[in-house]
Amino acid sequence: xxxxxxxxxxxxxxxxxxxxxxxxxxxxxxxxxxxxxxxxxxxxxxxxxxxxxxxxxxxxxxxxxxxxxxxxxxxxxxxxxxxxxxxxxxxxxxxxxxxxxxxxxxxxxxxxxxxxxxxxxxxxxxxxxxxxxxxxxxxxxxxxxxxxxxxxxxxxxxxxxxxxxxxxxxxxxxxxxxxxxxxxxxxxxxxxxxxxxxxxxxxxxxxxxxxxxxxxxxxxxxxxxxxxxxxxxxxxxxxxxxxxxxxxxxxxxxxxxxxxx
Amino acid sequence: xxxxxxxxxxxxxxxxxxxxxxxxxxxxxxxxxxxxxxxxxxxxxxxxxxxxxxxxxxxxxxxxxxxxxxxxxxxxxxxxxxxxxxxxxxxxxxxxxxxxxxxxxxxxxxxxxxxxxxxxxxxxxxxxxxxxxxxxxxxxxxxxxxxxxxxxxxxxxxxxxxxxxxxxxxxxxxxxxxxxxxxxxxxxxxxxxxxxxxxxxxxxxxxxxxxxxxxxxxxxxxxxxxxxxxxxxxxxxxxxxxxxxxxxxxxxxxxxxxxxxxxxxxxxxxxxxxxxxxxxxxxxxxxxxxxxxxxxxxxxxxxxxxxxxxxxxxxxxxxxxxxxxxxxxxxxxxxxxxxxxxxxxxxxxxxxxxxxxxxxxxxxxxxxxxxxxxxxxxxxxxxxxxxxxxxxxxxxxxxxxxxxxxxxxxxxxxxxxxxxxxxxxxxxxxxxxxxxxxx
Numbered sequence: 001x002x003x004x005x006x007x008x009x010x011x012x013x014x015x016x017x018x019x020x021x022x023x024x025x026x027x028x029x030x031x032x033x034x035x036x037x038x039x040x041x042x043x044x045x046x047x048x049x050x051x052x053x054x055x056x057x058x059x060x061x062x063x064x065x066x067x068x069x070x071x072x073x074x075x076x077x078x079x080x081x082x083x084x085x086x087x088x089x090x091x092x093x094x095x096x097x098x099x100x101x102x103x104x105x106x107x108x109x110x111x112x113x114x115x116x117x118x119x120x121x122x123x124x125x126x127x128x129x130x131x132x133x134x135x136x137x138x139x140x141x142x143x144x145x146x147x148x149x150x151x152x153x154x155x156x157x158x159x160x161x162x163x164x165x166x167x168x169x170x171x172x173x174x175x176x177x178x179x180x181x182x183x184x185x186x187x188x189x190x191x192x193x194x195x196x197x198x199x200x201x202x203x204x205x206x207x208x209x210x211x212x213x214x215x216x217x218x219x220x221x222x223x224x225x226x227x228x229x230x231x232x233x234x235x236x237x238x239x240x241x242x243x244x245x246x247x248x249x250x251x252x253x254x255x256x257x258x259x260x261x
Numbered sequence: 262x263x264x265x266x267x268x269x270x271x272x273x274x275x276x277x278x279x280x281x282x283x284x285x286x287x288x289x290x291x292x293x294x295x296x297x298x299x300x301x302x303x304x305x306x307x308x309x310x311x312x313x314x315x316x317x318x319x320x321x322x323x324x325x326x327x328x329x330x331x332x333x334x335x336x337x338x339x340x341x342x343x344x345x346x347x348x349x350x351x352x353x354x355x356x357x358x359x360x361x362x363x364x365x366x367x368x369x370x371x372x373x374x375x376x377x378x379x380x381x382x383x384x385x386x387x388x389x390x391x392x393x394x395x396x397x398x399x400x401x402x403x404x405x406x407x408x409x410x411x412x413x414x415x416x417x418x419x420x421x422x423x424x425x426x427x428x429x430x431x432x433x434x435x436x437x438x439x440x441x442x443x444x445x446x447x448x449x450x451x452x453x454x455x456x457x458x459x460x461x462x463x464x465x466x467x468x469x470x471x472x473x474x475x476x477x478x479x480x481x482x483x484x485x486x487x488x489x490x491x492x493x494x495x496x497x498x499x500x501x502x503x504x505x506x507x508x509x510x511x512x513x514x515x516x517x518x519x520x521x522x523x524x525x526x527x528x529x530x531x532x533x534x535x536x537x538x539x540x541x542x543x544x545x546x547x548x549x550x551x552x553x554x555x556x557x558x559x560x561x562x563x564x565x566x567x568x569x570x571x572x573x574x575x576x577x578x579x580x581x582x583x584x585x586x587x588x589x590x591x592x593x594x595x596x597x598x599x600x601x602x603x604x605x606x607x608x609x610x611x612x613x614x615x616x617x618x619x620x621x622x623x624x625x626x627x628x629x630x631x632x633x634x635x636x637x638x639x640x641x642x643x644x645x646x647x648x649x650x651x652x653x654x655x656x657x658x659x660x661x662x663x664x665x666x667x668x669x670x671x672x673x674x675x676x677x678x679x680x681x682x683x684x685x686x687x688x689x690x691x692x693x694x695x696x697x698x699x700x
Contacts, residue, residue, distance in 0.1 A: 169286055177286075177288050180288055181288050181289070181290060184288070184290050185290055185292070185293060185294050186294050186295075187293075187392075188290060188293035188294070188295070189293050189295045189296070189297065189298050189368060190292060190293035190295070190296060191296060191297070191298075191332075191333050191425070191426055192296055192332050192333070192674050192676065192678050192679055193333075193426055193428070193656055193674070193675075193676070195292075195296070195676055195678065196676035196677075197676075202287065225427065226427065227425065227426055227427035231425070233393070234368070234390055234392050234393060235290075235293065235392075237392040237393050238363070238368065238392035247284075249284060250284060251284055251288065252284065252285065252286070252287040252288065253287060253288045253289075253290060254287045254288070254289045254290065255290045256289070256290070256291055256292075257292060257293075258291070258292040
């Protein structure tokens with residue numbers, strides 16, 4: 001039983017032919033609209049975002065699955081058809097295969113890239129790629145055996161650890177920051193329920209010369225979700241001792257879940 | 262001229278620039294490596310008379326299974342324990358040696374006591390955050406003496422989830438659905454993890470669209486059991502009277518959906534060549550028409566505050582989602598993308614409406630917020646994914662999918678992760694309705 005209608009009559013059959021017809025027209029209209037639309041980049045101004053750093057990415061008020069609403073076969077009120085798209089689609093763990101590629105008109109969902117002309121809002125896409133690159137640069141993916149190449153780490157400073165390019169951070173400090181980051185990341189548990197939420201917690205942690213956490217980490221900016229904040233503090237406590245810092249004292253950390261936007 | 266200006270500016274910049282220290286540069290942690298907490302679950306002390314090692318073992322197995330079902334926890338095997346395998350006491354004066362637990366990688370420790378006596382099944386438990394060496398939750402409650410150890414264990418597990426996540430787990434909830442595994446389409450009920458499926462109807466006709474009452478004591482459903490015409494019935498284990506709900510006026514009754522407080526139902530009735538939505542008391546009285554457009558109007562879903570109803574209408578020529586006041590009127594169109602949208606399900610926390618959208622002749626599941634500002638895909642398999650229903654904690658959705666050929670029920674987290682199949686033994690399994698938290 002694959003029918004979804006409530007009754008016996010089948011709405012789907014009845015509407016299908018009409019749908020295919022004007023869906024084609026609507027698609028063409030959509031593509032045109034996406035190309036010339038002045039709205040396509042309203043949500044995040046890329047220049048703004050690039051100017052600041054990863055720390056201060058705007059946190060959305062919306063609680064959950066960020067994703068673009070890829071323009072589907074549009075209906076007349078065009079302003080509704082281009083909702084402000086958040087930057088990244090949620091990725092259900094299933095492979096989306098293109099099917100019936102010859103049936104162009106009814107192809108509105110996000111599919112593998114080779115399925116040609118997708119009226120996707122370009123600016124957001126670029127921004128996302130850029131951010132991905134920045135993250136990669138920042139050494140996100142592999143635990144870099146840090147101190148080996150101080151020059152290279154110094155170069156990565158502005159994007160890697162918060163972006164304040166004016167701050168003179170010595171290569172030694174940078175190397176430690178990277179080690180500390182990898183170390184804390186391993187200890188911090190982010191439950192599935194928090195992974196795509198727009199949450200951000202700022203914490204000041206006092207470390208002694210050996211890297212052990214002294215006293216209670218102090219939350220200087222709450223995320224709005226106390227259980228998330230608790231989890232952050234739990235992660236720091238679990239990470240103690242951190243690698244020995246360049247100097248004992250207070251250090252700042254910012255925690256954001258996986259796909260926050 | 263330009264050069265001198267530049268020099269000036271540079272000098273100014275150097276003077277004015279905040280003299281930040283290295284320590285002021287935050288270390289940004291962008292994602293934790295791990296998605297689940299590792300939890301050590303002690304064997305609960307047995308204060309029953311007589312004691313039963315079998316009961317304690319069953320309780321503990323069910324507890325660990327339910328904790329893992331949440332997706333939030335991963336059990337630590339007994340062999341890894343450095344600390345005691347069995348709880349001594351959950352009283353105040355019973356501290357734990359946190360390093361014994363954090364050394365084996367336990368983020369959390371769950372301790373407890375249980376006692377099954379003629380006056381009830383009592384459980385007390387205490388959850389520790391071992392890194393901070395603090396107890397996060399301590400609870401004690403009494404279930405009826407006849408309660409299964411498994412049932413009590415799932416309650417405990419759902420509380421432990423709440424201690425870490427802020428929302429209760431759903432292992433102790435049930436899912437009603439339709440299956441043709443017996444040869445006829447009957448209503449079934451199973452545990453949220455897909456286990457223990459049992460029949461709720463057995464009338465050998467066609468039964469469809471189960472919907473739970475908010476107290477979990479009744480299920481409304483559509484059945485062809487009388488006169489070969491769809492009519493609404495109630496199956497009940499509580500105060501509501503089972504059997505026919507609405508007197509027949511010759512019209513077909515396609516589907517009934519309880520409001521959030523269990524006082525009224527929204528019912529889809531045939532209306533000439535189309536259908537309309539009415540609301541009616543759970544006693545079958547006080548019928549009130551909600552839509553009168555003459556179009557086909559189906560699939561009502563109440564907002565959690567009971568003030569609005571999402572529904573589907575083809576009044577513009579194609580089925581789209583609308584929202585109206587629950588007293589009728591003030592219908593606003595919600596979906597403008599896609600030419601065929603149906604089966605809305607309003608999340609219990611009110612934030613999202615899950616619905617089906619047709620793509621290439623099959624259905625995907627999307628989420629839209631009730632203001633229509635954010636519209637995102639959730640399930641986009643190439644086969645049909647249909648009939649979304651929310652878990653009472655608004656964290657998961659159960660739906661029906663034909664991705665393996667036959668229709669089976671799957672659950673997925675709201676963020677698109679943790680896809681799991683819940684049925685698969687036999688038959689086609691469709692039209693899921695996720696029940697409420699147990700009272």
